[in-house]
Amino acid sequence: MKRNVFIIDDELEMLEILKVILLKQGFLTHLYSEGRQALQDIEQIQPDLILLDLMLPDMSGLEICSVVKNNPKTRHIPIIALTSKSDNFDVMTGLNMGCDDYITKPFNNQVLIARINAVLRRTESNKNDDEASIIICKNILLDTEKYEARINNELIQLSALEFKTLCFFVKNKERVFTRAQIMESIRDDYYFETEERAIDCLISRLRKKLGDCGHYIESVYGVGYCFKESEKTCV
Incomplete structure (x- = not known):
């Protein structure tokens, strides 16, 4: 087609x-x-x-x-x-x-x-993602089949790229990723010309849309970002 x-x-x-x-x-x-x-x-x-x-x-x-x-x-x-x-x-x-x-x-x-x-x-x-359609982490629920994200059962509006980024973090919680690693995981084989700034902008607007849950995505100085589910240090 x-x-x-x-x-x-x-x-x-x-x-x-x-x-x-x-x-x-x-x-x-x-x-x-x-x-x-x-x-x-x-x-x-x-x-x-x-x-x-x-x-x-x-x-x-x-x-x-x-x-x-x-x-x-x-x-x-x-x-x-x-x-x-x-x-x-x-x-x-x-x-x-x-x-x-x-x-x-x-x-x-x-x-x-x-x-x-x-x-x-x-x-x-x-x-066509054939993984589990429902992913739950704390009070965040992700439905990969419907492409919906909910916090405390309230729907939040995410773009396709924002949704994929959040899924990536939730599936890899407590791990630190560089901006390049995040870009590679969510952008296939293509990189923005301004890689790091593009990722920073993406994370910034994702945090904003997550509201009170935005702090789950932590900045790791000199490295990148980490999704923290617990109080322990990201590794």
């Missing part, structure tokens, strides 16, 4: 370039130069992936990302942010809002396709 990709970019030439690249790789494409119409269709059509320019005329790509990732019907859809900016502000903001990846324009066509395929593999892997 062909994958359905939404491309949202206000540059018509860029839309056509991306369309040609993806069609050659067997993808179906839907093109949008404005964000509002794209948002309406995202919920109805449920694309497999969104390529999202962060600079749009009617609303910013960051706004679109926020809407998609905060909607229970669409938050599972992976988003790759497209940016032409040289600084990392919008990139890091996008990651904080739930973008699954990013690429800076101008880009190499093969790198773009590799990143798209990596994100799709991760998403498919999450859907």
Whole structure:
């Protein structure tokens, strides 16, 4: 079955370039130069992936990302942010809002396709996880079949990447992991260009969403992070 990709970019030439690249790789494409119409269709059509320019005329790509990732019907859809900016502000903001990846324009066509395929593999892997569907740790319950996380039986909204990160920590509690190890475990064979900052942003927003349980994920100075279930020192 062909994958359905939404491309949202206000540059018509860029839309056509991306369309040609993806069609050659067997993808179906839907093109949008404005964000509002794209948002309406995202919920109805449920694309497999969104390529999202962060600079749009009617609303910013960051706004679109926020809407998609905060909607229970669409938050599972992976988003790759497209940016032409040289600084990392919008990139890091996008990651904080739930973008699954990013690429800076101008880009190499093969790198773009590799990143798209990596994100799709991760998403498919999450859907087909054949491990125990229910994981319980303290007052946190994870349902890997429904892709839901609950604290004290209250549903919390997590992106696909945040959910996978929390599962990784819960399954490996009391162990210390470097940022590189965390990245390797949750991101398959692909790394962000700004690895450590990307992981720090991911952990920061995950802690925030976990609320009073956010302290379970501890920073280990000079090393990385550890999920502590007990009062003993992480090893």
